[in-house]
Amino acid sequence: MKKVDVAIIGAGLAGIFTAYELITKSPDLNILLLEQGDPIAKRQCPILTGKIPSCIHCKPCAIMRGFGGAGAFSDGKFNFTTEFGGWLTDYLEPETVLALIDDVDKVNNQFGATNTVYSTATPEAEAIRLRAIAHDIHLLNARVKHLGTENNRKILERMYDWLDEHVELSCKTQVTEIIPMKEGKPIDHLNGVVPDAYELETSKGRVACDVLVAAPGRSGAEWFTDVCDKLHLPLINNQVDLGVRVELPAIVFKEITDVMYEAKLKYMTRQYSDIVRTFCMNPYGYVVTENTDGIITVNGHSFDDPALRSENTNFALLVSNRFTEPFREPYRYGKHIASLSNMLGGGVMMQRLGDLRDGRRTNAHRMSKSFVRPTLEATPGDLSLVLPKRHLDNIIEMLEVLDRLAPGTANADTLLYGVEVKFYSARLELTREFETGLKNFFAIGDGAGITRGLSQAGASGLHAARAILRRMNHGK
Ligand SMILES: Cc1cc2nc3c(=O)[nH]c(=O)nc-3n(C[C@H](O)[C@H](O)[C@H](O)COP(=O)(O)OP(=O)(O)OC[C@H]3O[C@@H](n4cnc5c(N)ncnc54)[C@H](O)[C@@H]3O)c2cc1C
Structure with missing residues (x-):
């Protein structure tokens, strides 16, 4: 059976930024990024290519699944704010979240993102805010970077090529089960037993890992809720x-x-x-x-x-x-x-x-x-x-x-x-490091119910990766 240091479920922004951070800071790590959908270059929605007028329920849906996740066909609006886009401030101070979002932006820039940022902190925006409030409409503060649908895809293609060289990227691989292990055996009843590893049942066979990061996004939320129910991990209504x-x-x-x-x-x-x-x-x-x-x-x-x-x-x-x-x-x-x-x-x-x-x-x-x-x-x-x-x-x-x-x-x-x-996915109970109730099992992004946008999804990946790196450097 294949054995890796860290397995990541889902190659949306949360999973991508986890893998990127882990491998840039610790190049010796053995990382497996598992994605149910296609590599980015193969993701084609037949509606967008003009082949058909309406949805024919492709499996998996190319819009929601595949390298790049749900954001691949988006126009890539990256928001620099804690006012929307997720609930990371329920776990971290707003300044920490903003710093993580800035770090996401730096990585995007390395892969070719634009430098243009729109802001609500300009005299023109203030004039609009004033007119809006006269009608009891409230303009939220934000800075936003718009990559554009076509550029967003190019950036993801570059990220794919880079990650493909540095980590093991397994697309078209669906994870079906998460099995907590102790001393080489599956734990039947957790009852306070602390796992020392995890095994994943996938459509391409079993994989073992020391650390598991689940980033299944909204499209994987129903599956993930079932998994968490089986593992008795408490979920909060969203x-x-x-x-x-x-x-x-x-x-x-x-x-x-x-x-x-x-x-x-x-x-x-x-x-x-x-x-x-x-x-x-x-x-x-x-x-x-x-x-x-x-x-x-x-x-x-x-x-x-x-x-x-x-x-x-x-x-x-x-x-x-x-x-x-x-x-x-x-x-x-x-x-x-x-x-x-x-x-x-x-x-x-x-x-x-x-x-x-x-x-x-x-x-x-x-x-x-x-x-x-x-x-x-x-x-x-x-x-x-x-x-x-x-x-x-x-x-x-x-x-x-x-x-x-x-x-x-x-x-x-x-x-x-x-x-x-x-x-919004049901939210898991998580620590400040986004670790679930099971040791070395982290859950991030939209699928964990803690984000709902590209910037915070990426930020959650960076934060979890840094927690994992700290832990690995100091022993598990
Ligand atoms: C059309 C559209 C436009 C959007 N536009 C914007 C925007 O402009 N700005 C913004 O901030 N947000 C936007 N969003 C939201 C944004 O895309 C999401 O918040 C973000 O993608 C969440 O990232 P994620 O990594 O948590 O999950 P996702 O991007 O959903 O990625 C999860 C990945 O996990 C994979 N997966 C799930 N289950 C399994 C499994 N069991 N085994 C293997 N793989 C699995 C899925 O195939 C998927 O690729 C948009 C969303 C859509 C759908």
């Missing part, structure tokens, strides 16, 4: 964010996106006192589908190259749901709502805001007269048959308030795609 992707002419948000690229805006609705927020703004971008465990949801991205831009801007409008006792499975709630749009629309559903307000479905005839041309081929339909009334009321109220900040937002032809769901 939230689900549900909403729509809004698409409108880029000129409507141009003043804002020219200044800060994307605006993270929060608003508390008058009707329900719920928080609605903008998320993942893509100037001149494209709306795309995303497949999470067979459920088709919506997302967006944009290119850096002006020649590849569309005439629209898109962004998500999300409402957060945290549930109280007895319900403990927000993940299932989000999946259920998303599956309704799949059932009615055969995938993603699209509606004009004017039709939604008037209580009628959007159909092909009404779409043919729309001034906004959709960038995603979605089924015209009626989102009020999919999203709960409370969510729709919240979304419509936010759009009308946003219209005062960016006139044109609440036009009848503004397109709403549903549904956008941000699933």
